[in-house]
Amino acid sequence: MxxxxxxxxxxxxxxxxxxxxxxxxxxxxxxxxxxxxxxxxxxxxxxxxxxxxxxxxxxxxxxxxxxxxxxxxxxxxxxxxxxxxxxxxxxxxxxxxxxxxxxxxxxxxxxxxxxxxxxxxxxxxxxxxxxxxxxxxxxxxxxxxxxxxxxxxxxxxxxxRSKDRRSIHVAAVFAANFTNHMVFMAESIMKRQGLDFDILKPLIIEQMNKTLLLGASDAQTGPAVRNDINTLENHHDYLSYNEQLAEIYRNISQDIMDSH
Amino acid sequence: MxxxxxxxxxxxxxxxxxxxxxxxxxxxxxxxxxxxxxxxxxxxxxxxxxxxxxxxxxxxxxxxxxxxxxxxxxxxxxxxxxxxxxxxxxxxxxxxxxxxxxxxxxxxxxxxxxxxxxxxxxxxxxxxxxxxxxxxxxxxxxxxxxxxxxxxxxxxxxxxRSKDRRSIHVAAVFAANFTNHMVFMAESIMKRQGLDFDILKPLIIEQMNKTLLLGASDAQTGPAVRNDINTLENHHDYLSYNEQLAEIYRNISQDIMDSH
The missing domain is CATH 3.40.50.720 (NAD(P)-binding Rossmann-like Domain)
Structure with a gap:
């Protein structure tokens, strides 16, 4: 009814x-x-x-x-x-x-x-x-x-329960607002170089499919999870034009290394 | 041929x-x-x-x-x-x-x-x-x-060109590896509280559709872009059990506020 x-x-x-x-x-x-x-x-x-x-x-x-x-x-x-x-x-x-x-x-x-x-x-x-x-x-x-x-x-x-709703809300900020901001930062790096952001779209789509299918731990790739210090330093130097961006790069990479 | x-x-x-x-x-x-x-x-x-x-x-x-x-x-x-x-x-x-x-x-x-x-x-x-x-x-x-x-x-x-390939690679780290790690962090917050991560999946899917369709700047929602300082502080306190996580929360939120 x-x-x-x-x-x-x-x-x-x-x-x-x-x-x-x-x-x-x-x-x-x-x-x-x-x-x-x-x-x-x-x-x-x-x-x-x-x-x-x-x-x-x-x-x-x-x-x-x-x-x-x-x-x-x-x-x-x-x-x-x-x-x-x-x-x-x-x-x-x-x-x-x-x-x-x-x-x-x-x-x-x-x-x-x-x-x-x-x-x-x-x-x-x-x-x-x-x-x-x-x-x-x-x-x-x-x-x-x-x-x-x-x-x-x-x-x-x-x-x-209210207590859990708060946890879910914090988690949702990471899962939605912050994933979106990572893409925003990628856009800004491409734009600064005069490059077409659309080149990255297949990568983003495939990554999210993989993330949801395998779980984020198994779906991680890239220099940090490989402990590829040379590339991490190379990228960090590249980002020196924006200190905040470079720091975010370093912090997240560090956390990926610590979590795997 | x-x-x-x-x-x-x-x-x-x-x-x-x-x-x-x-x-x-x-x-x-x-x-x-x-x-x-x-x-x-x-x-x-x-x-x-x-x-x-x-x-x-x-x-x-x-x-x-x-x-x-x-x-x-x-x-x-x-x-x-x-x-x-x-x-x-x-x-x-x-x-x-x-x-x-x-x-x-x-x-x-x-x-x-x-x-x-x-x-x-x-x-x-x-x-x-x-x-x-x-x-x-x-x-x-x-x-x-x-x-x-x-x-x-x-x-x-x-x-x-090699110079641009480097930029694209840095951008790709944000667009793929770091988006994935944001989901990883969300998973860890849910897991710590004994909550089912799957609750967040529709949110993640909708966010990524929106991000790719509208562009990340227009697709941003959440406490940081709203300048909702109370919620940001509430979340930051919540994350105090892991200093690195709390710092990443603060840095990204700050960057969202600075970019909008």
Whole structure:
């Protein structure tokens, strides 16, 4: 049996933007969107079917049963304290960093976390079938509801404690943000020399396939894992035009040598 | 018109291993394999159609016209000086780091570089159609021959000067070895906490798709590019159990902030 939620979205950033359309496409109703800046709330509401924008946190008259806080980490506590909710509401936040008890000062009867493990950019469509959600709640019924919500998005979900969610978030920074920055640095080295970055693309694709298939330990190649000190020094000298880049080269190479 | 080469492979490492079967599959003849250790030369020869193993560098009686040095960077100069070749031979090395003129002390009439831009592991099949070769030679005819060789492997090839090849090699270390190590670090963080690494796989796949599609600059997300100092400090504290890891976290985050 499908369960349809009536939802209010609190926030107008990238997560709010992508999540609200996905939820609507999955058959849920987005009744309200809150933005401190009413213009932004209007912008987002206008992309949804029948959603009211509002710039105050009084939801006592709302018909929603699920309230999703999707604001910056720093603003969550303040919003949770200020928001006025109808009875028997579920209040969740979507942060990978903030603990569950940051919602404990709210008036919500039930609280939880609905953290989509994905980096969101406005310019890029998100396919939620590929986004695992990390869920948390002290209330079993709420947890069940959040799982159903993920299922309606066809997204995988995992029940994760706050402590572990923090570890996963740190790991995700390495796995996504930092892998991306390594490619950024490669781009900058190529660009500086007037070389076409596309030459490297087959290498990157093959490396990631290998990494995910064999595991990163077995998939490591290159001068550091070979203990090829001559090449490491040669590359380090090459990078002397940018001290920070050279230091990152040295640190990561050292860590590869130490780990293998 | 297809051109079939008669080839001797000098070396028995990963590159020699993968390249020799690929060349044979493309219709070329591998006449000899040289290994300082004759056992290794025998091992590799036995996987090929009609190849003689040998542990000396005297090829004056060889019917090969292309001699491919696939030994460690440190050994190339020594091998090039010692190898005895028939007249009108082409001698190439396969290194991303060593310049062309390292072959200038050899007795070869023609020299060149045939550098496959890929990390090779024994355990993983290589599809050469996905491996760009970086080519170099001062002789136009040799360059043409190397291009034909790549074409026979269905591999893309680029003519690249030694100076640029070095830049590409440094960039490739960031793009492949270091991206892989970021995933390794993510794995280690998950493992330490007893968490299933597979939770992160959809994130990694989506990030790499985004990185290659949008470019790494536009594809960056996460706490550093958001200047989210609280999260950065929180993560840095979390990583205090491993000083080197914490320092790498700080350096890369700083570089992301400086680059955006």
């Amino acid at each position: 499908d369960m349809k939620f009536t939802i209010a979205i609190i926030g107008t950033g990238n997560v709010a933007w992508h999540l609200s359309s996905a939820l609507e496409n999955a058959g849920h109703e987005i009744l309200e969107v809150y933005g401190r800046d009413i213009q932004k709330a209007r912008q987002l509401s206008s992309r949804l079917y029948a959603t009211e924008p509002q710039d105050h946190l009084d939801f006592t008259e709302s018909k929603a049963n699920l309230f999703i806080i999707a604001v910056s980490d720093q603003a969550i506590a303040q919003v949770a304290e200020a928001v006025l909710l109808p009875e028997r509401s579920i209040l969740v936040h979507t942060s990978g960093t903030m603990p569950l008890d940051i919602l404990s000062y709210s008036s919500a009867d039930f609280t939880g976390i609905l953290y989509p493990l994905q980096g969101f950019s406005k310019s890029r469509e998100v396919s939620f079938e590929e986004v695992p959600f990390l869920l948390e709640s002290e209330d079993k019924e709420t947890l069940k509801n959040l799982k159903k919500l993920c299922k309606s998005l066809k997204a995988p979900s995992h029940e994760i | 297809d051109m079939k080469f008669t080839i001797a492979i000098i070396g028995t490492g990963n590159v020699a291993w993968h390249l020799s079967s690929a060349l044979e599959n493309a219709g070329h003849e591998i006449l000899e394999v040289y290994g300082r250790d004759i056992q290794k030369a025998r091992q590799l020869s036995s996987r090929l159609y009609a190849t003689e193993p040998q542990d000396h560098l005297d090829f004056t009686e060889s019917k090969a016209n292309l001699f491919i040095i696939a030994v460690s960077d440190q050994a190339i100069a020594q091998v090039a000086e010692a190898v005895l070749l028939p007249e009108r031979s082409i001698l190439v090395h396969t290194s991303g780091t060593m310049p062309l003129d390292i072959l200038s002390y050899s007795s070869a009439d023609f020299t060149g570089i045939l550098y496959p831009l890929q990390g090779f592991s024994k355990s993983r099949e290589v599809s050469f159609e996905e491996v760009p070769f970086l080519l170099e030679s001062e002789d136009k005819e040799t360059l043409k021959n190397l291009k034909k060789l790549c074409k026979s492997l269905k591999a893309p090839s680029h003519e690249i």
